[in-house]
Amino acid sequence: MTETPAPTIVVAGAGLTGLSAAISAREAGARVVLLEKGSREDVGGNAAFSGGLFLFCYDGPDDLTSITEDFEPGMKADRIEAPPYTRQAYAAELSAMSGGQAEPRLVDRLAERSLDTVRWLAAKGVRFTFNRTVGAAVRDGVLHIPPGQILTCTGEGMSRGFEVIRPLLAHAERIGVEIRWSAPLVEVVRSDGRVTGAVVGDGGETVPAAAVVVATGGFQASRELRRECLGPQWETVRLRGTRLATGDGIQAALRAGAEKAGTWASCHSAAVDPTMPSPQRSEASPPFPLHGFWLGVLINRDGERFVDEGPGPWVKNYSKMGKAIMRQPGCEAFEIFDQRTAARVADEFAGAAEPIVAHNVPELAERIGVPADRLAHTLEAFNNACPSGDGAAEGRGTAGITPPKSGWASPLDQPPFVAYHAVAGLTFTFGGIRIDPDGRALSADGTPVPGLYAAGEAVGGLFYGDYPGGAALMRAAVFGRVAGATAAQETKRLPTPAAG
Known part of the structure; x- marks a missing residue:
């Protein structure tokens, strides 16, 4: 008896989203071709340059220690106290930070699948550790963990994300995912209303496929789209992430019938060290994020404050500091500290x-x-x-000045003073393809585009003005995994093509 060949699924983009989609689809029985626009040195997309932080739901310490028992120095304790971080809390926080604009069904799916997906990543070889920079502290032999962000992948400093990519790439190759380097997605091919392949590279080769998963990231590396969507001042902004996310995959999906979603006029942009160049390969360090702003003040070139540096924990606010800096003269600023906090900033937040x-x-x-x-x-x-x-503490805010500093307000009166020059570093954009909770790309009338799926930074509808730290990597892994599984399941039901 002749065995029916497995359907081919093309996944475009070998970042965290694409690797998750490819592995998920392959494990569901599909033949998977993973296209990467860059060379092998470019694997990982934006995740490779991230801090490796994942925001997920958990019921208490047992859920956390089921993932890892590794701790950063100074965090090991006799006991852990970790109040639950529930699905409801996750959804409420993400929705609030989006100004109520985040698509509720996507928010719910992200929260629902977050813990299981972190465990899935760990099973694929990603190593996690309890991280000391996101609010946890040891007191009287007990590690106290506030609800929310706590685990990052193992690694050094604030840019350790390649340690997520390395084991996933090895696993994808081990299970038979076919990876093609220097193979950008150019066009999604459709026939009789459904996807039938993908056009790849300058030569225009068509890879026949029953489904295409677009995981090519946002459009932050396109000067033209930055100018058009974010504004002219963003045309020359420094990139914190991959130079290859130019919106090609998004545009191909739109031409294939998908609808736009989310805000195309906003982005993730942190304060960064301007002396570091934008990264050129996945294992290179990106411009270091200067996340110490909450322990001091931000000053523009006119010598004035211009933003609330402490509206909440830094990990929930850093992604909008770059946008605040971009509105200042010269698109630059200085973070200023005194001896109360300068040593901690140098140790944890300045690289x-x-x-x-x-x-x-x-x-x-x-x-x-x-x-x-x-x-x-x-x-x-x-x-x-x-x-x-x-x-300085979260509840200690200023009174009588504009802008306020809502928390961690402490006088700067203990010299020597320390300053760091900061500019905006653009990480990724928020607008993209409209999808449903299972990763299907949706058309303008809300119906799926048959055979087309999308995930990660290529989609819109979740992030708007801001989002909680760790939700971006979690989104990449959850929806990449979901889209790959959905594509594999739905292509199995397609009729087998007649022999030629």
Whole structure:
């Protein structure tokens, strides 16, 4: 008896989303061709340059230790206290940070599949660790974990995401995923209303396929689309992520009948060290994210504050600091600290960025190139607005100044002062393809485009003005996995083509 050949599924993009989709589809029995626009050195997409943080639901310590028993230095304790981070809390937080615009069905699916997907990643060889920079602390022999972000992949510093990609790539190759390097998706081919293949590369080769999963990322690396969608000031912005996400896959899906979703005028953009170049390969370090802003103040070149540095934990706010900086003169700013927090910032949040040190405010103003009188006035007004007492905490906000600092407000009056030059680093864009919770690409009337699927940063509808840290990698893995499985299941039901 002749065995019926497995349907071919093309997955475009070998980042976290694409690898998750390819592995999921292959494990469901499909033949999978994984296309990567870049070379093998470019594998991983934006995830390779991330901090490796995953936001997922859990019921308590047992769920966390079922994933890992590795701890960063200083976090090992006799006992763990971790209140549940429920699906309802996850959905409420993501919805609130999107201003109520996030698609509820996508939010629910992300929360519902998050824990299981982290366990799935761990089973594929991704190693996780309890991370000390996201709010957990050891007190009296107990590790106290606030609900939410706690596990990152293992690795060094704030940019450890390649340690997620490395084991997934090895697993994909081990189970027989066919990977084609330097093979960009150019067009999605359709016949009689459904997908029949993918056009690849400059030569226009067509790969026959029963389904295509678009996992090519956003459009942040396209100067033209940045100018058109984000505004002219974004045309020359520094990239924090992959240089290959130019929106090609999104545009191919739209031409194949998919509808746009989400906000195309917003993005993830953090404050970064301007001395570091944009990455050129997956294992290179991207411009380091300067996430210490919440422990000090942000000053523009006019010597004035311009944003609330402490509206909540930094991990829930860092992704909008770059956008705030882009609205300032010269699209630049300075993070300023005193000796209360300078050592912690240097240890946890500055990487290899070179600090600017000054023994008084006039010297600081001269060294960073801002008007001394304005800087002195700004810092004096800020210090006077801080609550009495020493120390910074989430509930300690300023009073009587605009913009406020809603939390962690502590006077800057213990020199030497330390400053870091910061510019915006664009990580990814928020607009993309419209999908349903199972990863099917949807047309303008809300019906699926037969054979077309999408996931990760190529889709819209989840993130708008901001999102909680760790939700982006979680979205990539959850919806990549879901889209791959859906594609494999639905192509199994297709009639077998007649022999030629």
